[in-house]
Amino acid sequence: MVEKRNEADDGRRGDYLEGTTQARIRKSAAFVKGRHFVPVEVNAQASALVSELALSEIADELQKFYEMSKRVFGLRRRQTKRDAGEGYGSLSTKYFRYSVHAEQHSEKPEDYVIVRRLELPGGTEAEELDPEQGRQLDSIFGATFDKVVVEVDPGAADFDRLVEMFEDLEEADGGRLRDEEDLQRITYVAKGGASIIVDLVKGRIELIAAGAASCSRLLALAQHYKVTISGTVILLS
Secondary structure: OEOEOOOOOOOOOOEEEEEEEEEEHHHOOOOOEOOEOOOOOOOHHHHHHHHHHHHHHHHHHHHHHHHHHHHHHOOOHHHOEEEEEOOEEEEEOOOOEEEEEEEEOOOOOOEEEEEEEEEOOOOOOHHHOOHHHHHHHHHHHOOOOOEEEEEEOHHHOOHHHHHHHHHHHHHHHOOEEEEEHHHOEEEEEOOOOOEEEEEOOOOEEEEEOOOOOOHHHHHHHHHHOOOOOOOOEOOOO
16 A cells, blocks of 8 residues: 655665654753854754754763663674764664764754664564564663654555545544645544554654653554554555
């Protein structure tokens, strides 16, 4: 029904766990009054400021996850790969790829957002993840992420058919459905509070947990709703 985008040339897949945090730029620990400024519009200068202010925060976070990954998975330094710069960073092992970047909020210029993503090795799906490995990821990342994101090809989707599928789910599950054809967006909230957002303009399916969620809980949620972590998306089939 909805096909996943092809795998990128660099091997990165279009599906991942994601978490975001938002804060005032002036509240950043690196913000120095009189030296830095609070932006009043979204522009390249403000974006550069956000990257500068987030440098230390991202570096400290990467160091923490690096040390925990070595301890939890029994890794050596040569079995990990780190990359960092102003406003971004990544940590890769054979078990996962973690990336983080900071950006100015697109609608609130005085705020910044830090976006964190966790990708599993190519070919790994929720139902295939070893329970112990899930617990290991939990011990490293805790509740860093709050959603599963699957990037899709909007051109392969039939909006009317997708709405029908969610209407069937609504009747069977007792959740709440909202479809917005002008925005090409479908939002479904399950009885337990978890939600699914299909946004065909952005080309994203978001599966969002109710409240704080561990990695293993998000992967289990993806399995429950048949949203695969790798390969073709078979949405609620």
